Amino acid sequence: MKRKLIVLSLTALAATLSCQKEVTEQVESKSVSISTKIVNDTQDALGNILAVKLNEGCEADFKNIEGLVAYEKAFTSIPGKEELEKKHGLDKWYLLSVGENTDIEKFAQTVAEAGSVSKVQFCKRIYNKIDRMSVPYEGAATKASSWAPFNDPLASAQWHYCNTGDLSISPTAREGADVNVKQAWKFCNGDPSIIVAVMDEGVKYDHPDLAANIWTNEKEIPGNGIDDDDNGYVDDIHGMNFITNGAITWGKEGDSGHGTHIAGTIAAVNNNGIGVCGIAGGDDKKAGVKIMSCQVFDAKMSIGDYGSARAFKYAADNGATIVQCSWGYKAGFFKSDEQYVRNCPMEVDAINYFLDTDNCPNLKGGVIIFAAGNEGASMSAYPAAYYKNISVASIASDNLPTYYTNYGPGTNISAPGGEYYTGGKFSESGCVLSTLPYENSSTGYGYMQGTSMACPHVTGVAALGLSYMIKRGLKMDNSEFMSKLLTSVNDIDDFLNGEKSTLVGNTYGKLVLSPYRKQMGTGTIDAWRFFMQIDGNPCLTAQVGKSQRLDITDYFGGCAGNLTYLEISISDEDKASLGLESDPEITYGKLKIHPTKAGCGIIRIKAVAGGETLGTGTNDMGGMEINRDVAVISRYVASSNGGWL
Amino acid sequence: MNKTRIYKSIVAAVFCVLCLAGCKKPAPIEKIDLTGEWHLVTFSAGEAEKMDVDVYIAFDKATDSFSIYQKIGEGHYTLHEGTYLLTNGILNGTYKDGATFACSYTVSMEDDVLTMRSRDITPEEVCTYKRKAIPSEVKKDALDYGTKAETLIRFL
Numbered sequence: 001m002k003r004k005l006i007v008l009s010l011t012a013l014a015a016t017l018s019c020q021k022e023v024t025e026q027v028e029s030k031s032v033s034i035s036t037k038i039v040n041d042t043q044d045a046l047g048n049i050l051a052v053k054l055n056e057g058c059e060a061d062f063k064n065i066e067g068l069v070a071y072e073k074a075f076t077s078i079p080g081k082e083e084l085e086k087k088h089g090l091d092k093w094y095l096l097s098v099g100e101n102t103d104i105e106k107f108a109q110t111v112a113e114a115g116s117v118s119k120v121q122f123c124k125r126i127y128n129k130i131d132r133m134s135v136p137y138e139g140a141a142t143k144a145s146s147w148a149p150f151n152d153p154l155a156s157a158q159w160h161y162c163n164t165g166d167l168s169i170s171p172t173a174r175e176g177a178d179v180n181v182k183q184a185w186k187f188c189n190g191d192p193s194i195i196v197a198v199m200d201e202g203v204k205y206d207h208p209d210l211a212a213n214i215w216t217n218e219k220e221i222p223g224n225g226i227d228d229d230d231n232g233y234v235d236d237i238h239g240m241n242f243i244t245n246g247a248i249t250w251g252k253e254g255d256s257g258h259g260t261h262i263a264g265t266i267a268a269v270n271n272n273g274i275g276v277c278g279i280a281g282g283d284d285k286k287a288g289v290k291i292m293s294c295q296v297f298d299a300k301m302s303i304g305d306y307g308s309a310r311a312f313k314y315a316a317d318n319g320a321t322i323v324q325c326s327w328g329y330k331a332g333f334f335k336s337d338e339q340y341v342r343n344c345p346m347e348v349d350a351i352n353y354f355l356d357t358d359n360c361p362n363l364k365g366g367v368i369i370f371a372a373g374n375e376g377a378s379m380s381a382y383p384a385a386y387y388k389n390i391s392v393a394s395i396a397s398d399n400l401p402t403y404y405t406n407y408g409p410g411t412n413i414s415a416p417g418g419e420y421y422t423g424g425k426f427s428e429s430g431c432v433l434s435t436l437p438y439e440n441s442s443t444g445y446g447y448m449q450g451t452s453m454a455c456p457h458v459t460g461v462a463a464l465g466l467s468y469m470i471k472r473g474l475k476m477d478n479s480e481f482m483s484k485l486l487t488s489v490n491d492i493d494d495f496l497n498g499e500k501s502t503l504v505g506n507t508y509g510k511l512v513l514s515p516y517r518k519q520m521g522t523g524t525i526d527a528w529r530f531f532m533q534i535d536g537n538p539c540l541t542a543q544v545g546k547s548q549r550l551d552i553t554d555y556f557g558g559c560a561g562n563l564t565y566l567e568i569s570i571s572d573e574d575k576a577s578l579g580l581e582s583d584p585e586i587t588y589g590k591l592k593i594h595p596t597k598a599g600c601g602i603i604r605i606k607a608v609a610g611g612e613t614l615g616t617g618t619n620d621m622g623g624m625e626i627n628r629d630v631a632v633i634s635r636y637v638a639s640s641n642g643g644w645l
Numbered sequence: 646m647n648k649t650r651i652y653k654s655i656v657a658a659v660f661c662v663l664c665l666a667g668c669k670k671p672a673p674i675e676k677i678d679l680t681g682e683w684h685l686v687t688f689s690a691g692e693a694e695k696m697d698v699d700v701y702i703a704f705d706k707a708t709d710s711f712s713i714y715q716k717i718g719e720g721h722y723t724l725h726e727g728t729y730l731l732t733n734g735i736l737n738g739t740y741k742d743g744a745t746f747a748c749s750y751t752v753s754m755e756d757d758v759l760t761m762r763s764r765d766i767t768p769e770e771v772c773t774y775k776r777k778a779i780p781s782e783v784k785k786d787a788l789d790y791g792t793k794a795e796t797l798i799r800f801l
Binding site for chain 1: 685688689690691696697698700702711713715716717718719720721723725727738740742744745746747748750761763766768769770
């Protein structure tokens with residue numbers, strides 16, 4: 001009997017232990033599952049909003065969760081776009097409003113326990129990259145500029161479009177430190193069918209130098225309080241304010257004019273006899289590209305990334321092809337694509353949705369351009385650094401990096417962003433001149449500096465290039481478009497020796513330039529080169545029987561000598577046509593080739609736009625992939641200047 | 646038809662054939678005048694059109710000048726101008742930017758076909774051109790080589 005009891009007791013104990021183990025395993029597994037579902041932490045996140053993604057086929061059921069105030073689908077579904085929304089998971093996202101006194105971390109854990117939930121995300125704040133400083137333009141220029149083909153009087157002060165090296169701009173101004181738009185304007189100055197979404201502070205859409213180039217939602221009836229076009233937004237006539245879900249604003253206390261300034265660089269109206277020029281601003285005969293205002297900053301209020309995600313979706317659904325973003329998270333907050341994707345999955349889904357949307361018959365997909373950030377950090381901020389976005393660093397009127405610009409991994413290209421202290425002397429004329437609301441400048445124009453100002457220069461050139469493609473009847477996908485844009489540059493690395501005088505810390509000093517070498521992306525954007533790339537590249541001519549190094553700057557821009565090349569490939573057929581006995585290679589930025597017979601072939605070259613490694617969306621931070629097909633023809637004769645004879 | 650008429654017809658036919666044959670003789674070297682507009686048909690690598698090579702050359706003896714409109718691959722036509730010298734069937738030239746032709750060429754002309762053979766280079770490159778007016782759209786599209794070079798190479 002005693003033995004029986006012992007056996008029974010042992011069995012019971014074993015059973016108990018086994019159950020306990022199971023329970024512990026279940027608890028551990030559940031806790032692991034919950035912690036995996038909660039993708040980020042509350043650092044720099046909004047305290048009252050939680051984003052939740054459901055599993056495929058699951059229905060939302062949040063009603064009984066304590067602390068929940070309300071919930072809604074994060075994105076409005078648009079008829080005809082359901083498939084694309086589903087492809088990028090936008091149909092599965094919900095936003096949950098959390099009560100003021102609720103512990104949002106505990107709330108998130110409760111939500112994550114539901115089997116229907118796949119991701120729970122705290123919404124990180126975004127920041128516009130700005131020192132909030134602008135200097136009003138107070139001159140009284142009434143004459144047309146000497147360089148611009150338009151009669152806009154303030155163009156003479158827009159050195160960032162055409163820099164003559166005039167030392168009144170800054171003591172060290174350098175000729176050619178601009179976006180070289182003058183030549184490009186001979187061919188095209190914008191096309192009104194292209195919509196550029198400016199995701200920023202509200203754009204003053206009735207500014208006299210912008211109004212003609214502001215997008216209008218023709219399907220919406222102004223002021224009737226009804227969502228006439230069923231796009232999920234009421235009275236969205238020129239865009240949307242994603243903070244208040246109301247009217248676009250720009251004149252509140254704390255507004256800086258940032259969005260209006262950026263809009264002017266892209267599309268201020270040209271040849272209207274007033275103010276400034278815009279890169280793709282058209283002229284008095286034909287409107288330029290259209291600006292859609294996607295307001296994600298309102299006075300001193302910023303928004304969480306759910307707002308930017310909604311703005312990307314809105315831009316895609318309402319016709320935008322390019323999104324201009326001079327905002328982001330603090331540099332170093334995310335240090336790899338993987339970190340960014342894990343922390344901000346809703347924004348990433350929306351970015352991918354935008355990139356996959358076709359709104360222009362001449363371009364497959366969309367293009368997103370971000371400012372790299374103004375912390376002077378040796379890495380680009382996110383989302384700029386994300387490998388699918390273009391990240392723009394800033395140069396001054398001296399063609400050198402500005403003291404504030406971020407650079408390094410994740411940075412893809414540079415453009416004029418201006419600088420108050422170039423040459424060791426304060427002057428607003430070294431900054432970027434553009435439109436401002438009258439609340440910020442009595443003249444409606446003023447100077448600002450920042451990668452925020454560099455970014456719209458690249459956006460403007462991209463919009464101008466797309467306009468040119470329409471004019472020429474050319475089509476391409478966004479990958480080829482971005483490859484050509486990022487190689488339409490002038491070299492900057494050869495100038496990065498020694499020091500420059502500017503602000504260093506809080507005082508004038510010498511900024512050492514060597515750390516910026518190969519860290520400013522591919523080089524400085526050039527509109528004329530972009531047009532030439534769009535038209536197509538001429539064949540390189542090689543001479544039979546000689547080993548030679550061919551110049552590839554027509555394909556890779558002025559940065560060809562400083563790029564990192566990853567792969568050079570040629571088909572067997574083309575190799576035979578050119579009589580190549582060894583594979584072509586890149587040495588010192590030139591294509592080394594030794595044809596042994598007359599023929600032709602295509603050589604595919606893969607390179608990195610920005611840095612030495614590619615960004616891949618995983619545990620790294622790298623440049624964008626550029627692929628160019630270089631056509632080579634071999635002849636028995638070849639002149640030194642490329643002429644046929 | 647009597648024998649005399651048949652005889653006369655044969656003589657006339659033979660005369661015509663001889664005349665035509667005479668026309669197809671290459672022009673004497675000293676009488677070659679390149680003046681006019683020419684379109685590249687073939688070069689050593691094959692047929693120009695198939696190789697995506699489009700070249701027009703205009704020669705003007707009165708001013709000793711030439712203009713080449715060329716598009717090799719994609720993009721715009723580029724215009725290369727300069728002066729030339731044709732002596733005893735040997736063509737030499739200098740571009741506006743000071744560069745000389747890649748080599749001198751031996752030229753021959755037969756009707757509307759111009760043949761240029763590279764000299765002092767082996768293997769020899771042979772190009773044939775046909776007389777053809779340069780289309781106005783080619784001239785309109787062309788970027789002056791000097792302008793292009795100056796614009797593309799920024800003087801920073």
